[in-house]
Amino acid sequence: MRSVWYPGHMARARAKILEVLPMVDLVVEVRDARAPLSSRSPESGLISSRKPVGVVLSKADLAEEEVTGRWLELLAREGFEFCVALDLREGSCRRELSRLVRRGPRPDARRERRVMVVGIPNVGKSTLINALAGRRRASVAPVPGHTRGLQFYRAEGFLLLDTPGVLEPGEGAELQRRLAWIGCVRADVIGGHYKLAVELLSFLRSRGLMGRVLSRYGFDEAEGEAMEVISRIGRSRGFLLRGGEVNLEEAAKDLLMEFSSGGLGRVSLEVPP
Ligand SMILES: Nc1nc2c(ncn2[C@@H]2O[C@H](COP(=O)(O)OP(=O)(O)OP(=O)(O)O)[C@@H](O)[C@H]2O)c(=O)[nH]1
Ligand SMILES: [Mg+2]
Incomplete structure (x- = not known):
């Protein structure tokens, strides 16, 4: 890619x-x-x-x-x-x-x-x-x-x-995603905040870290599909569209910001081989 x-x-x-x-x-x-x-x-x-x-x-x-x-x-x-x-x-x-x-x-x-x-x-x-x-x-x-x-x-x-930050063009999707989670690549240029947040939730789940999302946003339980979790985040933070629907992109942005700035605690994405 x-x-x-x-x-x-x-x-x-x-x-x-x-x-x-x-x-x-x-x-x-x-x-x-x-x-x-x-x-x-x-x-x-x-x-x-x-x-x-x-x-x-x-x-x-x-x-x-x-x-x-x-x-x-x-x-x-x-x-x-x-x-x-x-x-x-x-x-x-x-x-x-x-x-x-x-x-x-x-x-x-x-x-x-x-x-x-x-x-x-x-x-x-x-x-x-x-x-x-x-x-x-x-x-x-x-x-x-x-x-x-x-x-x-x-x-x-x-x-x-x-010096300005420089990236290698043509790196793989997995690497781009990791760099976007920590704020080094802009989310909007690799598929948007929502997609990136869904992938982040899947990663957090695989590492047994969903409890941190739960306590950060004050939810009772963090089960359910990624979309449900992001939707709950949007409601709890008041990211609503005119008709009352949740603004998923804004909610996703909030979750990504919490992650990249340490709101979900310390997380290492890579361990030495
Ligand atoms: N938590 C934490 N935040 C940091 C640390 N170092 C930098 N930051 C934050 O990271 C963000 C980017 O910092 P910059 O120093 O502008 O990064 P840069 O590498 O010069 O970025 P570019 O000029 O865009 O390439 C800022 O919000 C900093 O406050 C750190 O050690 N810990
Ligand atoms: Mg700089």
């Missing part, structure tokens, strides 16, 4: 990232801790063959701690400069990130370190830049594809380079 969402800015950003690569000292690749495989940057292999790379598993607060620990063990064997899992919105991660980045190679001691941050859309690249810079400099938003164009930020001892 060819992704329908591969806007021009992404193709341009990928070319630009490779163009700038020779000038940077370290690349920080951000992946989502809930899906470290699916959220791997498409440039990851190429970049690590040319430059030292450190991996940050972002949104560690939304993933299962034990599973994330196993991912870190696996990544530690892959020759990265460092690998760490963080909640990037926590003020405390500044010192940790700073320490890791400074530990890396510094080819020219006369100038500041040049650090490029890469990753797929919405994983937290701009949030990481802000954590390292110590204040809100880069623009952050809960929608994929927010940062456009490469942008430099000067922080103490670093030149930080924020």
Whole structure:
């Protein structure tokens, strides 16, 4: 399947990232801790063959701690400069990130370190830049594809380079779905919120997690077909159409938002092989 969402800015950003690569000292690749495989940057292999790379598993607060620990063990064997899992919105991660980045190679001691941050859309690249810079400099938003164009930020001892999230076109449906559940691919370009929410409910059911949906929305029971569950969500949140019918697309959007932002608790979508 060819992704329908591969806007021009992404193709341009990928070319630009490779163009700038020779000038940077370290690349920080951000992946989502809930899906470290699916959220791997498409440039990851190429970049690590040319430059030292450190991996940050972002949104560690939304993933299962034990599973994330196993991912870190696996990544530690892959020759990265460092690998760490963080909640990037926590003020405390500044010192940790700073320490890791400074530990890396510094080819020219006369100038500041040049650090490029890469990753797929919405994983937290701009949030990481802000954590390292110590204040809100880069623009952050809960929608994929927010940062456009490469942008430099000067922080103490670093030149930080924020890059737009890029995706590999032509990835499979399963991967696209996972990335949409965690907010890295827009739902409307892979079949809409309703379809995605039905698939999410089926996944949650298979993992025995329907109880979380139930308690989040205050239902007595979460049995029944996906459509029934989504319909109940819509009623409980007041998403009604003019004739009183439930707006299923809005209800589905709400469920997806709850999932991707941690309202249904920590869920890791991928476990190490
Ligand atoms: N819970 C949680 N949310 C995070 C974390 N890091 C970033 N976010 C949120 O994730 C969303 C996306 O963050 P950005 O920093 O804009 O992501 P980006 O990778 O720069 O996205 P693009 O520029 O669109 O590629 C924002 O709503 C952030 O607040 C984290 O560690 N934990
Ligand atoms: Mg950004």
